[in-house]
Amino acid sequence: MSTVRTIEQRRAEHAWRAVKAVAGEGGSVASDYLGLARGAAADIQVNGLGQTLAFWRAKAKGDGDGAHQRLLDHVGSWVGPQMGAPDTGLLEWLVAPTTGSAAYRRATWEALAYLKWVKRFAEAELDEKKGKGRESRGGGDGGEG
Numbered sequence: 001m002s003t004v005r006t007i008e009q010r011r012a013e014h015a016w017r018a019v020k021a022v023a024g025e026g027g028s029v030a031s032d033y034l035g036l037a038r039g040a041a042a043d044i045q046v047n048g049l050g051q052t053l054a055f056w057r058a059k060a061k062g063d064g065d066g067a068h069q070r071l072l073d074h075v076g077s078w079v080g081p082q083m084g085a086p087d088t089g090l091l092e093w094l095v096a097p098t099t100g101s102a103a104y105r106r107a108t109w110e111a112l113a114y115l116k117w118v119k120r121f122a123e124a125e126l127d128e129k130k131g132k133g134r135e136s137r138g139g140g141d142g143g144e145g
Contacts (some may be wrong), residue, residue, distance in 0.1 A: 011078065015117035018074040023125045025066075030126045032067035037122035040071065040115045049108040053091040071118075078114045083107050 022033045036056075043052045053072060060069035076090040083103060085093035093099055094107060 011114050012117045014078050015074075015114060015121050018070075018077075019118060019121040019125050022067075022070055022122075029066040029070070031128070033070060034122045034126040036067055036071050037115070037119045037126075040075075041112050041119070044108060044111060044115070049104070049111055050091065050094045053094070057091060074118065075111055075114065079107055079110045082110050 019033075019037075022030055040052070043055075047055070053075070056068045056072040060066075060072060072091075079085075080090040080093065083090075083093065083106065090107070094104060
């Protein structure tokens with residue numbers, strides 16, 4: 001159990017540092033990053049990890065807002081080393097002929113686990129409306145329907 005907790009703590013620390021760096025930039029990058037972080041897991045589950053990373057990469061080159069590139073970098077800098085991917089990048093590793101389907105599934109699982117932390121920290125640090133009439137998600141239903 002301590003190994004799971006240790007990896008969970010490391011995921012959280014990496015995500016925290018990533019989100020804090022984006023929070024320091026503020027502006028449209030922070031708000032765009034928040035939106036991406038909120039939908040990232042669903043995008044991966046619907047489209048697949050490789051296609052989602054490729055989409056973020058294309059958007060990073062096209063619109064220059066920075067949020068797509070930052071999320072791509074953050075996911076890659078966590079998942080890549082966890083999978084033993086070379087420095088060429090996570091996307092390149094995923095599409096390499098030597099990467100099997102089991103490794104692809106593990107990378108997807110790791111990305112989803114990491115993005116849970118990114119989403120929560122982004123909601124806490126980047127949401128301009130935080131603390132303004134929002135109910136805690138801590139437990140129960142908050143009394144509203």
